[in-house]
Amino acid sequence: MESRNTQLAVGFFVIIGVLALLFLGLQAANTSAVTNGETYKLYAKFDNIGGLKERSPVKVGGVVVGRVSKISLSGDYYEPLVEMTISKQYSEFSDTTSVSILTSGLLGEQYIGLNPGFIDDTVEMLKDGDQIYDTKSALVLEDLIGQFLFSQGND
Amino acid sequence: MNYWGETMLDRVAALGRTTLDTIAGAGAAFFMLMRALIGKPNLRKSWPLLMQQMYSVGVLSLLIIVVSGLFIGMVLGLQGYTILVDFGAEQSLGPMVALSLLRELGPVVTALLFAGRAGSALTAEIGLMKATEQLSSLEMMGVDPLRRVISPRFWAGFYSMPILAIVFSAVGIYGGYLVGVRWLGVDDGAFWSVMQSNVEWGQDIVNGIIKSLVFAFVVTWIALHKGYSCTPTSVGISRATTSTVVTASLAVLGLDFVLTALMFG
Numbered sequence: 001m002e003s004r005n006t007q008l009a010v011g012f013f014v015i016i017g018v019l020a021l022l023f024l025g026l027q028a029a030n031t032s033a034v035t036n037g038e039t040y041k042l043y044a045k046f047d048n049i050g051g052l053k054e055r056s057p058v059k060v061g062g063v064v065v066g067r068v069s070k071i072s073l074s075g076d077y078y079e080p081l082v083e084m085t086i087s088k089q090y091s092e093f094s095d096t097t098s099v100s101i102l103t104s105g106l107l108g109e110q111y112i113g114l115n116p117g118f119i120d121d122t123v124e125m126l127k128d129g130d131q132i133y134d135t136k137s138a139l140v141l142e143d144l145i146g147q148f149l150f151s152q153g154n155d
Numbered sequence: 156m157n158y159w160g161e162t163m164l165d166r167v168a169a170l171g172r173t174t175l176d177t178i179a180g181a182g183a184a185f186f187m188l189m190r191a192l193i194g195k196p197n198l199r200k201s202w203p204l205l206m207q208q209m210y211s212v213g214v215l216s217l218l219i220i221v222v223s224g225l226f227i228g229m230v231l232g233l234q235g236y237t238i239l240v241d242f243g244a245e246q247s248l249g250p251m252v253a254l255s256l257l258r259e260l261g262p263v264v265t266a267l268l269f270a271g272r273a274g275s276a277l278t279a280e281i282g283l284m285k286a287t288e289q290l291s292s293l294e295m296m297g298v299d300p301l302r303r304v305i306s307p308r309f310w311a312g313f314y315s316m317p318i319l320a321i322v323f324s325a326v327g328i329y330g331g332y333l334v335g336v337r338w339l340g341v342d343d344g345a346f347w348s349v350m351q352s353n354v355e356w357g358q359d360i361v362n363g364i365i366k367s368l369v370f371a372f373v374v375t376w377i378a379l380h381k382g383y384s385c386t387p388t389s390v391g392i393s394r395a396t397t398s399t400v401v402t403a404s405l406a407v408l409g410l411d412f413v414l415t416a417l418m419f420g
Binding site: 003006007009010012013014016017019020021023024025027028029055 | 319359360
């Protein structure tokens with residue numbers, strides 16, 4: 001039964017490989033529901049997106065609700081337009097919601113912070129494909145230093 | 156024609172001969188692979204052969220892969236910790252260990268070990284078959300040695316190495332976890348959650364598997380061709396075996412740079 005033992009050993013070898021792949025997929029990689037599942041898209045225009053990248057997280061109060069899916073320039077004035085893919089689970093944002101580009105920690109990655117707006121009878125809810133107009137651009141360190149030096153010079 | 160002119164011409168001729176030999180070798184290797192792989196597969200006959208080769212190429216390589224994966228992961232954990240702790244960033248140990256294993260060390264070190272452990276054995280085995288004229292005997296009996304000997308060994312290597320690379324990465328991450336979390340006291344939850352937020356299925360794991368598939372193809376191909384085209388003497392087999400390990404290792408390292416530049420550049 002030489003060949004049966006060989007087949008058993010190869011079978012276990014393949015099973016070990018599949019288990020290792022499962023371990024990598026489930027334990028090491030990011031397979032959270034936010035990027036799968038049903039999503040809808042929101043758009044926002046910024047003056048400057050700083051170091052924002054595609055696949056950067058979109059957070060509400062630190063909780064990831066979606067990801068940046070596309071960054072492009074739009075309009076006659078080439079304004080950066082950011083497409084955000086948000087989980088359907090969080091579909092109740094009003095159109096008074098504001099977005100800003102924030103940095104995690106002092107040197108960390110940049111992400112989009114959503115601040116949900118107030119809700120009453122006069123405001124509408126954001127739907128798939130809507131644009132958020134209340135935006136705050138990324139903090140660019142060079143601009144900040146420039147402004148600081150300029151204000152120092154005025155004193 | 157004076158003496159210096161003669162030697163210069165000899166050099167040029169030597170260069171030409173080397174070039175022609177290299178091209179002929181590459182062509183022979185290509186045709187060997189094509190003739191071994193193209194054709195109607197006979198699953199009932201080739202399945203037991205493939206199993207036998209998967210066993211000797213894959214299963215028997217598992218131990219060295221697991222042990223070296225564990226130790227490389229532990230070393231990464233230890234070295235990464237001593238550097239990251241200076242910046243108070245020891246929670247980034249998880250992604251550092253996972254990304255370096257999945258993207259680079261898993262596929263590359265597995266391919267290097269595979270070239271040394273299984274590739275050299277393949278070359279020596281086929282070289283000896285050639286030296287003892289077993290390959291010619293097969294041909295005499297009307298059995299194509301390329302289909303019977305080369306093809307199952309190629310597929311066994313091609314299927315085994317990605318599995319070995321995945322096992323290597325998984326065991327290495329566990330080694331990093333053992334050293335980082337259990338020994339040096341990095342926070343358990345942060346180790347895994349920061350890793351999960353930085354490692355992506357498509358970008359990191361799938362690209363690592365693609366890399367190991369390419370390495371598997373190249374290493375197995377080189378090993379088989381060196382064995383099949385060796386000079387059928389004891390010196391020839393020894394040279395071919397050495398040449399397999401050297402050529403395969405260089406090819407893996409060179410290709411790794413190209414693949415990394417394409418995938419992550």
